[in-house]
Each structure stands twice: as C-alpha cells, then as structure tokens.
Amino acid sequence: MGSLATYIARRLLLIIPTLLGVSILIFAISMVFTPEQRAALYVTSPKAASKIYQIIKKYGLDRPAHEQYFTWLSNVLRGNLGYSKSMNIPVIRAFTDLWPTSVEIAIYAAPFIVLVGVKLGKISAIYRDKLPDHIARVLAIVGWSLPTFWSAIILLAIFYGWLGWFPPGRLGPEAQAIVRSSEWVTYTGLYTIDALLNGNLFVFIDAVRHLFLPVLNLVIVGNAGIMRVMRSSMLEELNKEYVLAARSKGVAERDIINKHVTRNALIPVVTMAGVLVAGLMTGLVITETVFELKGLGYWAAHAAEQLDIPSVLAFALFTGVVFVIANLIVDVLYAYIDPRVRLQ
Amino acid sequence: MTERNEGNIMEVRDLYVRFYTYEGVVKAVDGVDLDVLRGETLGIVGETGSGKSVTTYAMMNMVPPPGRITRGRVVYRRDGKEFVLTEMPESEIRKLRGSDISRIFQEPKAALNPVYKVGDQVAEAILIHRLDEMKERALETLKSERGVFPSLSRSVIDRSLKFEGDPLVRLLKRIPLLRRLYWKPIKREARKEVVKLLGLMGIPDPDRVYDMYPHELSGGMQQRIVIATALSCNPQLLIADEPTTNLDVTVEAQILELMKDLKKKFGMTLLYITHDMGVIAEMSDRVAVMYAGNIVEVGDVITIFKKPLHPYTKGLLEAIPMPGRPLKDIPGTVPNLINPPSGCRFHPRCEYAMDRCKREKPKLVEVEPGHWVACFLHHDQAAEVEEG
Ligand SMILES: Nc1ncnc2c1ncn2[C@@H]1O[C@H](COP(=O)(O)OP(=O)(O)OP(=O)(O)O)[C@@H](O)[C@H]1O
Ligand code: SF4
Numbered sequence: 001m002g003s004l005a006t007y008i009a010r011r012l013l014l015i016i017p018t019l020l021g022v023s024i025l026i027f028a029i030s031m032v033f034t035p036e037q038r039a040a041l042y043v044t045s046p047k048a049a050s051k052i053y054q055i056i057k058k059y060g061l062d063r064p065a066h067e068q069y070f071t072w073l074s075n076v077l078r079g080n081l082g083y084s085k086s087m088n089i090p091v092i093r094a095f096t097d098l099w100p101t102s103v104e105i106a107i108y109a110a111p112f113i114v115l116v117g118v119k120l121g122k123i124s125a126i127y128r129d130k131l132p133d134h135i136a137r138v139l140a141i142v143g144w145s146l147p148t149f150w151s152a153i154i155l156l157a158i159f160y161g162w163l164g165w166f167p168p169g170r171l172g173p174e175a176q177a178i179v180r181s182s183e184w185v186t187y188t189g190l191y192t193i194d195a196l197l198n199g200n201l202f203v204f205i206d207a208v209r210h211l212f213l214p215v216l217n218l219v220i221v222g223n224a225g226i227m228r229v230m231r232s233s234m235l236e237e238l239n240k241e242y243v244l245a246a247r248s249k250g251v252a253e254r255d256i257i258n259k260h261v262t263r264n265a266l267i268p269v270v271t272m273a274g275v276l277v278a279g280l281m282t283g284l285v286i287t288e289t290v291f292e293l294k295g296l297g298y299w300a301a302h303a304a305e306q307l308d309i310p311s312v313l314a315f316a317l318f319t320g321v322v323f324v325i326a327n328l329i330v331d332v333l334y335a336y337i338d339p340r341v342r343l344q
Numbered sequence: 345m346t347e348r349n350e351g352n353i354m355e356v357r358d359l360y361v362r363f364y365t366y367e368g369v370v371k372a373v374d375g376v377d378l379d380v381l382r383g384e385t386l387g388i389v390g391e392t393g394s395g396k397s398v399t400t401y402a403m404m405n406m407v408p409p410p411g412r413i414t415r416g417r418v419v420y421r422r423d424g425k426e427f428v429l430t431e432m433p434e435s436e437i438r439k440l441r442g443s444d445i446s447r448i449f450q451e452p453k454a455a456l457n458p459v460y461k462v463g464d465q466v467a468e469a470i471l472i473h474r475l476d477e478m479k480e481r482a483l484e485t486l487k488s489e490r491g492v493f494p495s496l497s498r499s500v501i502d503r504s505l506k507f508e509g510d511p512l513v514r515l516l517k518r519i520p521l522l523r524r525l526y527w528k529p530i531k532r533e534a535r536k537e538v539v540k541l542l543g544l545m546g547i548p549d550p551d552r553v554y555d556m557y558p559h560e561l562s563g564g565m566q567q568r569i570v571i572a573t574a575l576s577c578n579p580q581l582l583i584a585d586e587p588t589t590n591l592d593v594t595v596e597a598q599i600l601e602l603m604k605d606l607k608k609k610f611g612m613t614l615l616y617i618t619h620d621m622g623v624i625a626e627m628s629d630r631v632a633v634m635y636a637g638n639i640v641e642v643g644d645v646i647t648i649f650k651k652p653l654h655p656y657t658k659g660l661l662e663a664i665p666m667p668g669r670p671l672k673d674i675p676g677t678v679p680n681l682i683n684p685p686s687g688c689r690f691h692p693r694c695e696y697a698m699d700r701c702k703r704e705k706p707k708l709v710e711v712e713p714g715h716w717v718a719c720f721l722h723h724d725q726a727a728e729v730e731e732g
C-alpha cells in the first residue's frame with residue numbers, strides 16, 4: 001500500500017500545473033473579447049456597470065496580457081468572478097445558489113447509472129448470446145437511442161400528469177415554505193441532506209419525490225455506455241488464462257466472476273464513469289429544463305444566449321476544474337484497482 | 345505385496361472434444377484412449393494444435409467454451425474409489441480440482457491474476473480445500489492469545505467447525521469488519537503455509553514475495569508461484585502443460601529440476617506436456633504421442649526413442665537437432681481440425697500412406713506389451729501378438 005500512497009502524492013502534485021494550464025487557456029479565450037466587454041468580469045453590481053472606463057483603468061485591462069492574467073487570477077482566487085447579467089446577481093452567488101441543484105441530481109444519478117450499467121454489462125457477458133444478454137442489450141440500446149428530452153417528457157406524462165406521483169421542480173409548495181422559514185438551517189444546499197440534518201422527514205421525502213424522475217431518466221439514457229464497456233471488458237477478461245487457472249484451483253464459478261473477473265473488467269469502466277460523473281456535476285441543460293430544476297445547465301444555457309461573458313467564462317473555468325479533479329479521482333481508482341498502474 | 349491402488353490413477357476412454365466456433369466445429373480431440381499409471385511421469389508430445397492441452401482440460405472436465413466433451417469417459421481413482429469426472433456434478437468435480445488433480449500452465453504470467461498479490465493467489469486454493477485444517481491451526485494459535493478479540497474469534501471458528509452451516513457464523517461472515525474475526529486468524533495460518541511452500545519452491549525471502557504482485561516477479565519466479573499453487577493441496581495427479589516453454593534455458597533447467605525434486609517429495613503422478621523431445625527424454629517414464637486430436641503411439645520412454653513405430657513419432661525424433669546430422673522436419677503442417685483429413689489424420693504428410701489410410705482410421709493397438717500404435721503398417725504385427 002506504500003506505493004499506492006506515493007502514487008497519490010505524485011498525482012496530487014501534478015494537479016497544480018494542470019490547473020494552471022486550464023486557467024491560462026480560459027484566460028486566453030477571454031482575451032478574444034474587447035476590454036469593454038471584459039470589464040464585466042470585474043463588475044460586482046449593476047451600479048458599477050456604468051463606470052466601465054474606470055474599471056478598465058483600475059484592472060489594467062489595456063495592459064500587457066501577462067499582467068492582466070495575474071490580476072484576473074488573483075480576482076478569481078478571491079471569488080470575484082464578475083456580475084452575471086443573465087441572473088442579475090454576482091457570478092459567485094449564482095454558483096452557490098445553482099450548483100447544489102446539479103450536485104444533488106449528480107450524487108443520486110451517478111451511483112445508479114454506474115451500478116445499473118455495470119450490473120447489466122455483467123449479466124450480459126455471463127449469459128452471452130442467451131436470453132438475459134438479449135434483454136439487457138435491447139434495454140441498453142433503447143435507452144441509448146432515446147432523446148433525453150423525449151423520455152423525460154414521457155416519464156413526466158405518466159408519473160406526474162397521469163398518476164400524479166412525482167412532480168417536477170425541486171420541492172413542493174409546503175416544503176418550500178419550510179425551507180424558506182427562519183428555522184431552516186442551510187448546510188449544503190442539497191435538500192435531501194439538509195432535511196436529514198434539520199431532522200425534517202417531510203422535506204426529505206418531498207425532495208426525494210422530486211428527484212426520482214430526473215434520476216430515473218438519467219439512468220435510462222445514461223447506463224448504456226457503461227453497460228457496453230462493462231460487457232465487452234468482461235467478455236475479454238473471461239477469456240483470459242487466469243480464469244482457467246482459478247477454475248483449476250477449484251474456485252467456484254460465482255467467485256471467479258465476482259472476485260477475479262469483475263475487478264479486472266472494471267478498469268476501463270472507471271474512465272467512462274469519471275467522464276460521466278464530471279458531466280453530471282457541471283449541469284444538464286435538457287434534464288434541468290424539462291424537470292424545471294434551476295441548476296448550472298439551465299444557467300449556462302441562458303448565459304450563452306444573452307452573451308453573459310463573465311458567466312460563460314466562469315462556467316468554462318469551473319468545467320475545466322471539475323474534469324481535472326475527476327481525472328485525478330479516476331487515476332487514483334485505477335491505481336487502487338490495478339497495482340500495475342502504481343509503478344508508472 | 346502389491347498395493348491395491350497400484351493400477352491407473354486416471355483412465356480416459358473414447359474421448360471426443362469439439363469446439364463450436366463461428367468458422368465451424370473444431371474436432372479437437374477425436375477418440376482418445378489413455379491410461380495414466382499411479383506414480384509415473386507420463387509425457388505427452390505433439391506439435392502445436394495436436395490437442396494436448398484440450399485432452400488434459402478434459403481430464404479435469406474443464407474444457408473452456410465454446411468447447412465441450414461430446415463423448416467418452418474420464419475416470420479418476422483414489423483409495424479404491426472411482427470418480428467418473430464426465431458424469432459428476434460440477435460442485436463435486438470442483439472438490440477434486442486443485443486438490444486431487446491440479447495444473448500448471450504454459451504462461452505463468454497469464455495464469456496469475458494481475459490485480460491480486462501472488463501469495464493470496466496461492467492461499468486461495470488452500471482456503472478452499474484445506475479450510476478445516478486451517479481452522480484447527482487457527483484455534484491452536486489463538487489458544488495462547490489473551491484478549492476479547494482472540495476469544496471471540498475462537499468461539500466463532502469453533503462453531504463453524506462443529507456445524508458448517510451455522511447460521512450465526514454465516515451471518516457474521518456477511519458483516520464488514522466483524523467478519524474479520526472469523527477470517528483473520530484463518531488467513532494468518534494460510535499465509536504461514538504459503539510462505540513455507542514458497543520457500544520449498546526455492547523462492548528467496550518468501551514472506552516479502554507473498555505481498556508482491558505478478559508483474560513484480562520474473563517469469564521463473566512467476567512459474568514457481570504457479571507450481572506452489574498447484575502443489576498447495578498435495579495433489580495426486582499434477583498436469584504440467586508446457587511449464588517451461590516461455591522461460592529461458594537456465595531457468596527452464598531449474599524448473600525441471602524443481603519438478604523432479606517435488607515429484608519425489610510429494611509422491612505424486614506427473615503428466616508432462618511438451619513439444620520438446622529432449623525434455624520428454626529427461627522427464628518421463630512413458631510417452632504418449634499426439635497428432636491432430638489422436639494418440640498415435642504410446643510406450644515407455646526407451647521404446648519410443650529406440651524403436652519408434654509410428655511414422656509421425658519417427659518424424660518427431662528426426663526433427664531433434666543433433667550434431668552431425670542434418671535436421672529433417674516433418675513436411676507439411678498440422679491440419680485444420682474443422683475439416684480434418686479422412687481416415688488416418690496423418691496421411692497427407694505420411695511417406696508410407698496407402699489407399700486404406702485415406703478411407704479407414706487406424707485403431708490404437710498393442711503391438712507388444714505396453715507399446716501401442718495407431719498405424720496400418722503395424723496392425724499385422726498386432727494380430728500376430730494376439731495369436732501368439
Ligand atoms: N478456445 C478454442 N476455440 C476453438 N478452438 C480451440 C480452442 N482451444 C483449442 N482449440 C483447438 O483445439 C485444437 C487442439 O488445441 P490444443 O490447445 O489442445 O493444442 P496443443 O496440443 O495444446 O497445442 P500447443 O502446443 O500449441 O499448446 C486446436 O486445433 C485448436 O485450434
Ligand atoms: S496409417 Fe497410413 S497414413 Fe497413417 S501413419 Fe500409418 S501409414 Fe501413415
């Protein structure tokens with residue numbers, strides 16, 4: 001395990017230059033805009049917007065690029081990301097308000113997508129070309145080819161329109177009233193978790209009811225990728241000689257699959273899951289729109305529409321950072337699963 | 345006094361194995377009869393693709409898919425008991441695999457799971473077949489330990505020994521952390537056993553090697569791990585499938601020496617597969633020659649080398665590189681077993697082929713005591729032996 005620790009340490013060090021690279025890239029993109037447009041990055045309130053030229057002077061927006069980069073970076077690090085005209089609040093506030101919505105969907109959807117995909121892939125590989133394989137593959141293909149908005153609307157039509165079980169939005173009116181009341185303490189912005197921390201079961205159940213459909217929809221449309229990678233990697237592993245070797249030792253078939261094959265087969269799945277989770281964390285335009293959830297995806301779409309430059313840049317920066325971190329986690333998981341990785 | 349079990353440890357009768365592939369049905373093993381005598385080293389030779397591996401997979405009833413045994417019987421004998429592997433349920437066969445009959449592989453690197461410590465891979469077999477023994481030892485060790493956890497462990501392990509399906513133990517084994525009460529002392533004993541075994545394989549510093557991963561070891565060391573696994577439960581019959589093919593010459597010599605040594609120590613029967621006639625001469629008491637899914641000649645090693653009868657055996661011997669003699673390869677190649685040649689499968693490559701050879705398949709017959717050949721050139725001789 002010692003070598004795993006050193007591997008993680010090395011990998012963590014590597015993250016600093018990567019993040020710098022990301023920030024330089026984003027900054028370079030921002031230089032495409034005129035100083036007047038970029039001034040919005042340093043505005044903190046609607047009032048300040050009228051003093052554009054003062055801002056240009058103050059932040060040196062007409063100075064050489066490297067000077068500007070450091071001004072910009074130190075502002076970013078202090079949380080000054082400018083003013084979002086699409087949301088009418090400072091960008092940093094928009095983040096803290098909207099991100100929890102996306103995170104809440106992501107932390108419930110991701111495990112289910114991965115678990116369902118892995119399980120289906122496993123069944124499919126074990127029963128290759130038999131009925132369970134066919135069923136699993138049909139399910140995956142159907143889910144994969146469904147447009148996200150379409151399956152979302154169908155789900156809403158059935159479970160909300162017809163049965164009335166799972167409404168859109170984040171909370172019902174009563175729960176919202178509770179959340180807005182002064183007794184409510186916001187710890188994370190995730191209603192399910194805050195409800196438990198506040199000891200309020202009603203809000204918890206209400207939040208889960210609202211999360212159910214978007215999460216279900218994401219599992220339906222999202223598991224196919226994982227399933228296919230898992231299936232083919234299981235099939236490949238099942239053909240390896242160590243499987244025969246384990247069998248010749250007298251290992252039961254169930255243990256061969258669960259202990260020997262699965263761990264090896266998961267290696268390529270980890271990459272895929274990493275990309276998937278990072279994507280969920282940075283918001284989902286369609287899901288958030290159809291289910292009336294105001295998250296990052298919803299905001300990003302609006303910001304782009306209205307040429308809200310500070311928001312778009314902040315969003316790009318954020319996406320970059322999330323993917324860098326996801327990549328780090330994937331690499332650490334790799335090393336955990338596969339000891340051969342730790343050497344490199 | 346002759347012992348009751350002096351006869352065959354394994355009998356293969358009329359064995360057929362087919363692989364159902366997209367290209368067609370591969371007739372990989374086609375009517376093989378073979379006896380393995382208790383205590384001997386039987387060598388199996390033949391060019392690549394002749395069915396050596398598949399035959400021995402059938403001996404453990406573990407032909408990999410898409411292959412299947414389509415006909416025949418495999419019988420394993422121990423202590424006067426008969427185990428018909430081709431008719432036993434999988435769960436019963438599993439008890440024999442790795443304990444009574446075990447196997448060493450051609451490529452040790454591929455035979456080891458890359459993501460687990462090598463020591464744990466050896467211990468796995470021990471924890472399957474010698475679990476009760478490890479539990480007894482764990483109880484013994486725990487006796488001298490004071491404290492709450494050792495005494496808890498002791499009572500759990502004790503319960504599981506008295507009644508295998510004990511519901512309390514089964515529940516406990518499912519609970520994370522708590523299940524360590526049960527497994528930890530048992531695994532500690534297995535580890536001791538593995539370390540001892542690795543030492544016996546000539547692995548230096550076995551306690552450290554236990555915690556290493558396959559990719560951290562050399563080919564020779566990897567093969568020693570595989571051999572240790574195969575020997576961990578005192579097998580009666582060890583099948584060694586070209587265990588030295590991918591090792592360099594000095595390591596090969598070491599492994600061969602080790603195998604001979606271990607055979608003596610463990611008193612087991614050895615089935616040694618190779619396509620190297622030199623290794624056959626060095627290792628075996630008897631030899632079976634395979635060609636394209638058939639056994640074409642069987643005899644003791646001296647007979648096979650001094651007076652081979654089958655044209656294919658003769659060809660193999662002439663192909664051994666020797667100083668002062670031109671190298672003579674057998675012309676042609678091993679046939680495609682989806683559409684194997686009719687009659688004698690060797691006829692397209694045989695310089696003595698007759699008309700009859702294309703139509704009929706020669707049976708394996710005993711031409712002199714203990715010397716069997718499947719070739720029409722020698723069937724008259726067989727008839728004479730029978731009459732005389
Ligand atoms: N998984 C498989 N699928 C299809 N055919 C197979 C499979 N395994 C073996 N065969 C076929 O069975 C025949 C015998 O193969 P086998 O592996 O027993 O040969 P071998 O004598 O062990 O050769 P080698 O010296 O190369 O190990 C070959 O014709 C091979 O093509
Ligand atoms: S049976 Fe015929 S073809 Fe086959 S080995 Fe003998 S002589 Fe050659």
Ligand SMILES: [Mg+2]
Nearest residue numbers: 396397398585
């Ligand atoms: Mg082989």
